[in-house]
Amino acid sequence: MSALLTAEGLHLHFGKVAALDDVALEIHPGEVVAIVGESGSGKTTLLRVLAGMMAPQAGQVLYAGEDVHAMGEAARRRLMRSDWGFVHQNPRDGLRLRVSAGGNVGERLMAAGARHYGDIRAEATEWLKRVEIDPARIDDMPLQFSGGMQQRLQIARTLVTRPKLVFMDEPTGGLDVSVQARLLDLIRALVAELGLAVLIVTHDIAAARLLAHRMLVMRRGQVVEQGLTDRVLDDPQHPYTQLLVSSVLAA
Amino acid sequence: MSAQDEGRPIQSSTPDGAAAIGRHAIRTEALSKDFTLHLQGGLRIPVLRDVDLAVAPGECVALAGPSGAGKSTLMRCLYGNYGAGSGHVWVRHDGRDVDITNADAREVRAVRRDTLGYVSQFLRVIPRVPTQQIVAEPLMARGVPREDAMAHAAALLSRLNLPATLHGLPPATFSGGEQQRVNLARGFAPGYPVLLLDEPTASLDAANRDVVVALIAEAKRAGTAIIGIFHDTEVRDRVADRLYEVAPLQDAA
Amino acid sequence: MIEAGYNFGYLDENTKRMIRRALLQAVALPGYQVPFGSREMPLPYGWGTGGIQVTASIIGADDVLKVIDQGADDTTNAVSIRRFFNRVTGVATTEHTGEATIIQTRHRVPEATLREGQVLVYQVPMPEPLFRLEPRVAETKRMHALADYGLMHVKLYEDIARHGAATTSYNYPVLVNRRYLMSPSPIPAFDNPKLDMMPALQLFGAGREKRIYAVPPYTEVKSLDFDDHPFQPARANAACVICGSRESYLDELIVDDGGTRHFVCSDTDYCASRPPLQEAAE
Numbered sequence: 001m002s003a004l005l006t007a008e009g010l011h012l013h014f015g016k017v018a019a020l021d022d023v024a025l026e027i028h029p030g031e032v033v034a035i036v037g038e039s040g041s042g043k044t045t046l047l048r049v050l051a052g053m054m055a056p057q058a059g060q061v062l063y064a065g066e067d068v069h070a071m072g073e074a075a076r077r078r079l080m081r082s083d084w085g086f087v088h089q090n091p092r093d094g095l096r097l098r099v100s101a102g103g104n105v106g107e108r109l110m111a112a113g114a115r116h117y118g119d120i121r122a123e124a125t126e127w128l129k130r131v132e133i134d135p136a137r138i139d140d141m142p143l144q145f146s147g148g149m150q151q152r153l154q155i156a157r158t159l160v161t162r163p164k165l166v167f168m169d170e171p172t173g174g175l176d177v178s179v180q181a182r183l184l185d186l187i188r189a190l191v192a193e194l195g196l197a198v199l200i201v202t203h204d205i206a207a208a209r210l211l212a213h214r215m216l217v218m219r220r221g222q223v224v225e226q227g228l229t230d231r232v233l234d235d236p237q238h239p240y241t242q243l244l245v246s247s248v249l250a251a
Numbered sequence: 252m253s254a255q256d257e258g259r260p261i262q263s264s265t266p267d268g269a270a271a272i273g274r275h276a277i278r279t280e281a282l283s284k285d286f287t288l289h290l291q292g293g294l295r296i297p298v299l300r301d302v303d304l305a306v307a308p309g310e311c312v313a314l315a316g317p318s319g320a321g322k323s324t325l326m327r328c329l330y331g332n333y334g335a336g337s338g339h340v341w342v343r344h345d346g347r348d349v350d351i352t353n354a355d356a357r358e359v360r361a362v363r364r365d366t367l368g369y370v371s372q373f374l375r376v377i378p379r380v381p382t383q384q385i386v387a388e389p390l391m392a393r394g395v396p397r398e399d400a401m402a403h404a405a406a407l408l409s410r411l412n413l414p415a416t417l418h419g420l421p422p423a424t425f426s427g428g429e430q431q432r433v434n435l436a437r438g439f440a441p442g443y444p445v446l447l448l449d450e451p452t453a454s455l456d457a458a459n460r461d462v463v464v465a466l467i468a469e470a471k472r473a474g475t476a477i478i479g480i481f482h483d484t485e486v487r488d489r490v491a492d493r494l495y496e497v498a499p500l501q502d503a504a
Numbered sequence: 505m506i507e508a509g510y511n512f513g514y515l516d517e518n519t520k521r522m523i524r525r526a527l528l529q530a531v532a533l534p535g536y537q538v539p540f541g542s543r544e545m546p547l548p549y550g551w552g553t554g555g556i557q558v559t560a561s562i563i564g565a566d567d568v569l570k571v572i573d574q575g576a577d578d579t580t581n582a583v584s585i586r587r588f589f590n591r592v593t594g595v596a597t598t599e600h601t602g603e604a605t606i607i608q609t610r611h612r613v614p615e616a617t618l619r620e621g622q623v624l625v626y627q628v629p630m631p632e633p634l635f636r637l638e639p640r641v642a643e644t645k646r647m648h649a650l651a652d653y654g655l656m657h658v659k660l661y662e663d664i665a666r667h668g669a670a671t672t673s674y675n676y677p678v679l680v681n682r683r684y685l686m687s688p689s690p691i692p693a694f695d696n697p698k699l700d701m702m703p704a705l706q707l708f709g710a711g712r713e714k715r716i717y718a719v720p721p722y723t724e725v726k727s728l729d730f731d732d733h734p735f736q737p738a739r740a741n742a743a744c745v746i747c748g749s750r751e752s753y754l755d756e757l758i759v760d761d762g763g764t765r766h767f768v769c770s771d772t773d774y775c776a777s778r779p780p781l782q783e784a785a786e
Contacts, residue, residue, distance in 0.1 A: 028357060031357065073646070073650070074649070074650050077646075077650055077652060078650075081652075081654075096658070099658055099662060100662060100665055100666075102661070102665055103658045103661050103662050103665065106658065106661055107654050107655065107658050108654070110654040110657040110658060110661065111652065111653075111654025111655075112654075115657070115730055115731050116730060116731045116732050117661065117664055117730040117731075117732050117733050118732050120661065120730075121661075121665070138665075139665050139666065181378045181379070182378075182379065184378075185377065185378050185379045185380065188377070189380075210377065213356065213357075213360055214356045214357075227334075227356050228331065228356040228359050228360070230332050231331060231332055231333065231334055234327070234332050234333065235286075235327075235332065235333040235334050237287075237334070238289075239289035239290070242288070242289050242290055243289075243290060246290060
């Protein structure tokens with residue numbers, strides 16, 4: 001099976017700071033890949049470059065054989081509302097706060113051409129159930145929801161059109177620990193069920209272990225170690241990975 | 252399927268069937284493993300040196316040796332959970348030999364899905380997922396329809412004396428023995444051609460030990476190659492065809 | 505007779521040329537908002553400066569001008585603008601829709617069917633149909649460029665979810681020529697169907713926002729809707745107390761302290777052209 005997304009030789013410097021230093025990666029259909037590393041290691045920059053939101057100074061990103069940064073904004077936006085999804089750390093960045101839960105979930109359907117109100121509403125109801133939000137709250141505004149619910153709503157809104165590749169930026173970042181577990185489990189189940197490819201940036205090693213098939217460890221803009229998630233975590237080779245793994249509680 | 256109803260493992264055919272007996276299902280070649288602890292000033296701890304172990308389909312080999320000799324490390328190397336310092340771990344997968352130590356992550360996943368099973372001492376609990384589903388998941392990953400997988404999981408759990416009332420609950424609150432039986436059901440359910448068992452009976456009572464012994468015997472008859480660490484010598488002698496000695500290394504550094 | 509000291513149509517020739525170029529581009533790209541160098545006019549923004557500049561750029565000595573405000577020829581705004589053009593162009597003015605070659609309007613489309621050769625000039629306060637949904641101007645431009653209009657349907661979805669039907673009763677967004685989303689200016693949704701395949705040329709001018717857009721004759725103009733909630737133009741369920749019309753768009757009048765409501769045609773020319781009701785019929 002050929003790769004869905006391929007990146008090679010990515011470089012991006014902010015002044016003297018290397019955010020990306022010769023980074024390469026591949027992600028295949030149905031594969032969940034975690035990018036871990038401390039703050040400032042370049043992982044969020046990498047995610048943004050891969051998702052076409054930021055251009056690298058050198059190197060290229062190919063999606064289904066097409067250069068993501070050369071394809072033009074119209075094509076990139078089409079990707080973003082069809083094949084791709086992006087889950088932001090802060091649900092407020094990914095939701096429309098003045099639009100009801102149902103409207104938030106329905107937006108991608110409507111952008112994709114859905115023009116039957118009843119069908120859109122039925123699909124939104126179904127997705128609220130899937131992310132464990134009471135469908136009776138379909139007309140409530142996101143601001144009436146808790147942080148965990150907002151994040152689940154963002155996930156429903158992103159997955160409703162069944163994208164092939166989803167970028168997630170610290171999806172459990174601002175949540176309480178108890179809420180995190182539920183969200184992670186939900187993501188895990190949906191990803192497996194829909195066969196999604198996911199690129200997830202996180203500094204939560206336990207989350208990465210639970211979700212990811214494969215893991216990349218980043219430090220100072222470089223991928224210092226990568227491979228099977230359990231091998232990277234249980235038999236880390238690079239000094240930095242050993243430090244990272246030893247600094248967390250049993251995952 | 253009557254085999255399912257009785258909670259026997261679904262035996263997916265070993266790659267080459269009975270004709271391949273005598274050919275190895277899993278084999279190590281000069282396998283060595285050191286740990287380098289960068290946080291301890293680069294301290295190197297050698298654990299395995301030139302391990303050559305080969306196990307044929309239908310054979311059960313018990314790893315022997317004092318604790319700390321590296322039995323568990325060897326098991327983890329066989330599963331690809333630990334990388335190897337040098338040497339190879341060949342697993343017969345899909346009609347060819349795959350080197351677990353060097354294969355890329357996707358290939359290791361495919362081998363683990365279809366060929367190589369591992370029952371660790373402790374269940375890594377996935378929050379909120381019900382027991383029955385935990386056991387059924389590896390089956391579904393291999394394409395068994397959900398209903399069949401769930402029915403098979405329930406039968407196997409019942410055979411391991413885990414009452415149906417517990418099947419719908421996540422195992423987080425179960426006792427150690429109950430969790431181990433969930434783990435065993437999950438490992439035996441798919442009928443992997445190669446199965447690694449790390450202390451599978453450690454916290455089981457006599458009745459459940461007998462169930463595990465029977466499961467191992469059935470798996471062997473169906474052609475599964477088994478490598479196990481059995482602290483319980485009585486169980487070991489009932490299931491193992493031979494022992495493989497893992498000797499502690501003298502400080503080689 | 506042009507009042508001494510003014511160029512024909514008040515604007516200087518270079519400005520008119522600039523606006524005509526914008527108009528040509530607007531006609532070539534139906535529904536697309538063309539920026540233009542809006543000038544200071546002798547009345548404040550919000551009083552029709554955009555419509556006046558468009559009218560001033562296209563009007564010729566032979567034109568006959570009609571100006572309406574909310575359908576009426578006799579309101580202050582309509583009267584002032586008509587008098588203004590009379591002073592700076594000397595062209596004939598009329599209150600009859602059928603006689604006019606140019607009709608400048610605020611918030612209505614005449615009831616009488618317009619014909620080829622006529623030009624309808626709309627005064628537009630806010631040309632951007634997405635502005636309430638997406639506050640970033642750069643983003644709305646991108647959405648137009650990519651025909652990314654899912655958001656507009658989100659608004660419609662919200663209306664139906666909350667009120668059971670589309671609640672937008674004026675300035676109801678339309679898709680022009682299956683390409684650009686357009687604000688029809690604050691006309692009642694009742695008038696939207698008149699825009700579709702209209703034989704007359706429709707020009708829209710927004711003075712404060714410095715945008716011009718157009719719908720050429722016989723262009724498809726579709727009000728946004730859902731398959732299962734089709735667009736429905738609404739009017740008060742009543743008859744005009746003057747002419748008895750049950751087809752025209754009605755204004756509501758409170759005629760005494762008891763709150764007695766009367767409805768009259770908003771289009772005064774249409775109403776006057778119909779035979780009056782007998783007093784007894786009330």
